[in-house]
Amino acid sequence: MKILILGATGMIGSAITAEAASRGHHVTAASRSGTATASATVMPLALDLHDVPALQDAVQGQDVVIATASARKTDDPFSETAAYAQALVDGVGDTRLIMVGGAGSLNLPDGTAIADTLPDAYRAEAQAMRRAHETILAPSVLNLTFATPPFMIQPGPRTGHYRVSDRTVPDAPYEISAEDYAVALIDETERAAHPGQIIGIFPAA
Numbered sequence: 086m087k088i089l090i091l092g093a094t095g096m097i098g099s100a101i102t103a104e105a106a107s108r109g110h111h112v113t114a115a116s117r118s119g120t121a122t123a124s125a126t127v128m129p130l131a132l133d134l135h136d137v138p139a140l141q142d143a144v145q146g147q148d149v150v151i152a153t154a155s156a157r158k159t160d161d162p163f164s165e166t167a168a169y170a171q172a173l174v175d176g177v178g179d180t181r182l183i184m185v186g187g188a189g190s191l192n193l194p195d196g197t198a199i200a201d202t203l204p205d206a207y208r209a210e211a212q213a214m215r216r217a218h219e220t221i222l223a224p225s226v227l228n229l230t231f232a233t234p235p236f237m238i239q240p241g242p243r244t245g246h247y248r249v250s251d252r253t254v255p256d257a258p259y260e261i262s263a264e265d266y267a268v269a270l271i272d273e274t275e276r277a278a279h280p281g282q283i284i285g286i287f288p289a290a
Contacts, residue, residue, distance in 0.1 A: 086110045086111070086148045086149065086274070086275070087110070087111045087113070087146060087147045087148045087149075088105050088110050088111070088112050088113070088147065088148065088149050088150075088151060088274065089112075089113045089115060089143055089144060089147040089149070089150045089151070090102050090105070090112055090113070090114055090115060090150075090151045090153065091115050091116075091132070091134050091150065091151065091152045091153060091154045092115075092116060092152065092153035092154030092185075093112075093114035093115055093116050093121045093129075093153070094114070094116040094118060094120055094121050095116075095153055095154070096238075096239070096240065096263055097153050097185055097234075097238065097263050097266065097267070098114075098116070098153035098154070099121070100240070100263040100264050100266065100267040101151060101153060101266075101267045101270055101271065102114050102121060102127060103267070104264070104267035104268055104270070104271045105267075105271050105274070106124060106126045106127050108271060108275075109126065110126065110271075110274075111126055111128075112126060112127045112128070113128050113130050113143060113147065114127050114128065114129050114130065115129075115130040115131075115132040115134075115143060116129075116130075116131070116132070116154075117131065117132070117133055118131065119131025119132070130143060134152075134154055134169070134172050134173070134176065135168065135169075135172050137172055137175045137176045140172065140175075140176030140177070141175075141176050141178070144176060144177055144178065144180050147180055148180075148181065149180070149181045149182070149183060149274050150177050150180055150181070150182045150183070151182075151183045151184075151185075151270065151274065152173060152182060152183070152184045152185065153185045154169075163209070163212075163213040163216070165213070166210075166213040166214050166216070166217040167213075167216075167217060167220075169217065170217040170218075170220055170221045173221065173227065174221055174227060177227060179227075179228055180228070181228045181229075181277070182227050182228060182229045182230070183229075183230050183231075183232060183270060183273060183274060184218075184229060184230070184231050184232070185231075185232060185233075185234070185270070186214070186218060186231040186232065186233035186234075186283060187210075187211055187214050187215075187233060187234075188211075188233060188234065188235055188236045188254075188285075189203060189207075189210075189211025189212065189214060189215050190211075190214060190215045190218050190231060190233050190252070190283055191233055191250075191252055191253065191254050191283070191285050192252050192253050192254065193253070193254060194253055194254070198215065199211070199254065200212045200214075200215045218231055218283060228280065228281075229280075229281065230273060230277075230279050230280055230281070230282055230284065231282070231283040231284065232266075232269065232270050232273055232279075232284055232286055233283060233284065233285050233286065234261055234266050234285075234286055235254075235259040235260060235261055235285065235286075235287050235288075236259045236260070237259060237260035237261075238260070238261055238262070238263055238266055239260075239262065239263060240262065240263050240264070241262030241263065241264060241265075242262055242264065242265075243262065243264035243265060243267075243268065244262075244265055244289070245265070245268055246265065246288070246289035247261065247265050247266070247268065247269045247286055247287065247288060247289055248286075248287050248288070248289055248290060249269065249279070249284050249285070249286060249287075250284065250285035250286075250287055251282075251284065251285070252282075252283045252284070252285065253285075254285060255285070255287055255290075259287075260288065261286065261287060261288050265288065266286050269286040270286070
């Protein structure tokens, strides 16, 4: 499978790149710097995803695009995430897209949006990303799956075990390693089990 990974040098993106390459997929590892490590199955690419013509060129011939890049650049998260979402809509077209979401796009068991419950320091960004997710999940916009990690994700062991929830946060624990999240994301890439959905990726119970 040919996979374009946007944000491939970040903490999550690099784990996903390594997992995809370990399974023999052909990865175009895109980042602003273009500094991903090249190998027989990984080709680094310098790419600003807001450069829509360049993004369209990079998407050509790919089976799947995985977007892990962060929209955060300024203090205006709503404009940033709207621009990020629009760049993906314009650049990815009908190629299948899997997007790394944020926990703010999930709901508590009573249906409350997590984004609305976060501290002030995080609330606006989470609400902005939630709005962007819902905009580009609208019917006929993109062939898209959002795969959202829990509240905490950081480098750690690769156990290969995880669970998939719907948009509702399951019981604790609320932390997953980037390596296990990458396993789940590449499993979803290979299986296409949740098209048009927002799913949560959590540690195995």
